[in-house]
Amino acid sequence: MIQKIQRRAIGIINRIRSDFFIFNRIADYEQIIKTARDNNYEVLPLSDFFNDARNNRLAGRKILLIRHDIDSDPAYVLKWLAVNQKYGVRTSFYFRLCTLDYPVMRKVHDQQSDCGYHYEELATIAKRKKILTKKEIEQLYPEIRMEFINNFNKIEQECGFKIRSIASHGDFANRILNTPNREFITEAIMEQCGIDFETYQPEIVTNYSINITDCGYPNLYRGDTSVLQAIDQQYPVIHILIHPKHWRSSWYWNIYENGKRIIEGLKYR
Numbered sequence: 001m002i003q004k005i006q007r008r009a010i011g012i013i014n015r016i017r018s019d020f021f022i023f024n025r026i027a028d029y030e031q032i033i034k035t036a037r038d039n040n041y042e043v044l045p046l047s048d049f050f051n052d053a054r055n056n057r058l059a060g061r062k063i064l065l066i067r068h069d070i071d072s073d074p075a076y077v078l079k080w081l082a083v084n085q086k087y088g089v090r091t092s093f094y095f096r097l098c099t100l101d102y103p104v105m106r107k108v109h110d111q112q113s114d115c116g117y118h119y120e121e122l123a124t125i126a127k128r129k130k131i132l133t134k135k136e137i138e139q140l141y142p143e144i145r146m147e148f149i150n151n152f153n154k155i156e157q158e159c160g161f162k163i164r165s166i167a168s169h170g171d172f173a174n175r176i177l178n179t180p181n182r183e184f185i186t187e188a189i190m191e192q193c194g195i196d197f198e199t200y201q202p203e204i205v206t207n208y209s210i211n212i213t214d215c216g217y218p219n220l221y222r223g224d225t226s227v228l229q230a231i232d233q234q235y236p237v238i239h240i241l242i243h244p245k246h247w248r249s250s251w252y253w254n255i256y257e258n259g260k261r262i263i264e265g266l267k268y269r
């Protein structure tokens with residue numbers, strides 16, 4: 001019993017530490033890029049990787065792919081971009097509706113990194129209409145698609161450049177529905193919007209040798225292998241998925257996100 005309370009207390013302390021007291025891990029990011037380069041890895045944006053995969057140009061190469069899902073704190077993108085610029089590398093950034101920051105997005109584009117849309121219309125409409133099952137949400141795909149296309153077009157207009165890729169965001173509603181946000185995306189939508197790829201499509205994900213996702217303190221990465229270990233073990237294609245909140249604590253964004261999650265959780269039932 002005491003052990004259980006102790007474990008719980010440590011869990012809460014780690015969560016608070018993750019949410020509010022990670023000051024800045026930008027040196028860790030720089031270390032990843034530097035170590036990859038020192039080990040003869042090419043650091044590529046997903047757009048280049050997608051082209052190379054489709055044209056069978058991956059054999060014999062060592063590649064590091066970094067996807068940044070900007071679920072919160074878009075200002076942190078500037079820290080990542082500064083390191084990218086220092087080493088002359090390009091990566092891939094995906095912005096949600098709630099993190100659209102056009103000056104930052106233009107900077108991503110100007111540095112020739114990928115600037116894409118991190119979409120979640122399926123979860124948003126499910127929460128708005130209190131839809132709790134896969135069967136019911138599937139009925140609404142035409143409406144979800146319309147909303148996606150509208151949002152996509154608006155973002156592209158504001159950006160002033162073509163958005164070439166999209167990445168599905170994961171919400172608690174997707175877990176309840178047992179349906180990821182990307183389920184409603186079709187070839188026809190991709191064509192209509194002029195989107196080259198969805199980051200989860202098979203040509204991309206089946207070519208990863210290892211996929212590593214960041215997480216909160218103290219582990220920092222999910223699974224058994226850290227990024228530096230993966231480089232050390234010379235995995236040919238390393239894909240890492242990272243989020244600002246695990247690299248810098250933003251009180252504003254953590255309070256906003258945690259508050260939103262509680263309110264949505266109460267309403268969505």
Ligand SMILES: [Zn+2]
Nearest residue numbers: 069071169170
């Ligand atoms: Zn996300």
